[in-house]
Amino acid sequence: MMKKHTFPKEERLCSKRLIDSLFRDGSSFFIYPYRITYLRVEGLQPPVQVLLSVSKRRFRHAVHRNLLKRRMREAYRLQKNERLYPVFESQPLGLVLAIQYVGKEVLDYAFLYKRMTDVLKRLEEEMQ
Numbered sequence: 001m002m003k004k005h006t007f008p009k010e011e012r013l014c015s016k017r018l019i020d021s022l023f024r025d026g027s028s029f030f031i032y033p034y035r036i037t038y039l040r041v042e043g044l045q046p047p048v049q050v051l052l053s054v055s056k057r058r059f060r061h062a063v064h065r066n067l068l069k070r071r072m073r074e075a076y077r078l079q080k081n082e083r084l085y086p087v088f089e090s091q092p093l094g095l096v097l098a099i100q101y102v103g104k105e106v107l108d109y110a111f112l113y114k115r116m117t118d119v120l121k122r123l124e125e126e127m128q
Helices: 016-025 063-081 087-091 107-126
Strands: 027-031 033-040 048-054 093-101
Touching: 016 033, 016 048, 016 093, 027 107, 033 107, 048 063, 063 087, 063 093, 063 107, 087 093, 087 107, 093 107
Parallel strands: 048 093
Antiparallel strands: 027 033, 033 093
16 A cells, blocks of 8 residues: 655644653664654654754744745655565554754755665664
8 A cells, every 4th residue: 555645733842741651761863964762652643753943043033934844745655665664553652753954054955865865774674
């Protein structure tokens, strides 16, 4: 069955409690231009929830922050079904995930897409 490439509201990480515990207890790694923080959580519906952020300090103009977030969101949306979701279908644990953009300049979509692939591969390995 072909899954749709969507990124519905339910898959966005909004819970204050979860976000706090993610940054308090989560593990992290770095693949330029992303810093990934993740935490395994029990009984999460849907199984993966994501928070995307771009620093206001680094990118003063909202236009640039929004552009980067759009590019990150798109790169994630198109690849999550191949990489991330198959890992969690058979497991009781879910994953909360923060993807922070830490690059110093606005990078093009092709590069961000390629790096998102590396990020999801690495997450897939960590979850095995």
